[in-house]
Amino acid sequence: MEKIGSDLYAALIVGERWKIYLEGLANTLLLSLIACLVGVLIGVTVALLKTAAAGKKSVGWRVIAGICEFYTTVIRGTPVIVQLLILYVLVFNSSFAACIAGFGINSGAYVSEIIRSGIASIDPGQMEAGRSLGLPQGKTMRLIILPQAVKNILPALFNEFIALIKETSVAGYIAGRDLTKMSDALRLRTYNSMPLFIAAAIYLALVVGLTAVQKRLERRLARSDRS
Known part of the structure; x- marks a missing residue:
């Protein structure tokens, strides 16, 4: 117990190292939020294009559908770390920009399938009813x-x-200053693994908290469906 206490003291208190975890956490949350927004924009666009192209026989729509399918297949079929390295080495000089683009593009492929399945879950009669009222397909x-x-x-x-x-x-693989990277840097300075356990605890607290919010959202949506 004494060793654990001294390791915690060295990992958190000495030199106000707790601020380093906060900086890494802030970078992680900022990166996740921006990348999620980018992913949603890409995902919505790809899902709408694939939905619009379904059943169309013109060459233009078939090309668009093929491009969208190629994108989702390649991105979902390759590791995100490889995508980050390619973007960092070949496209961006900034690790933060590479992370935003890499995680956003990766997330977009998964979000597009989520949205496409959501659209497909709606009764086709809804579209027919809208069209019968004189609304164009897009509207x-x-x-x-x-x-x-x-x-x-x-x-x-x-x-x-x-x-x-x-x-x-x-993100640390391309010098991103996220929570994991900052904690690993502290591990090298403190000569113990306590910073990694602290990082794991922070991630766990985040996931548990967000999962609780997600479950509450699901219950609220379920109640609104029944009402």
């Missing part, structure tokens, strides 16, 4: 289909954000 999708689909997929999108927070732990 019917925006005003009738998407609001219902978003309600169905909100829990899954929230779960994707939780997964994204954990995925950012590999």
Whole structure:
């Protein structure tokens, strides 16, 4: 116990090292939030394009559908760390920009499938009803289909954000100053592994807290469906 206490003191108190964890946590949350927004924008765009292209026989729509399918297949089929390294080495000089792009593009591939499945879960008669009222397809999708689909997929999108927070732990491979990277740097300075246990505890607290929020959201949505 004495050793654990001294390791905790060295990892947290000496030189106000607790501030380093806060800096890493802030960077992790900022990176996750921005990358999630980028992923949602990409995901919505890809999902709408794939949905619009379904059943279309023109060459243009078939090309668009092929590009979207290629994107989701490649991104979901390759490790995120490899994608980050490619972006960092070949495209960006900034590790933060590479992380935003890498995690955003990676998340977008998964979000697009979530949104596409949400749209597919809506009764096709809803689209037909909108069109019968004289609404164009795009407006019917925006005003009738998407609001219902978003309600169905909100829990899954929230779960994707939780997964994204954990995925950012590999940002240190390209010099990203996230919570894991900062904790590992402290490990080298303190000569003990306590900083890594502290980082794990912070991640666990984040995930447990966000999961509780997600479950509460699911219960509220379920109540609104029954009412």
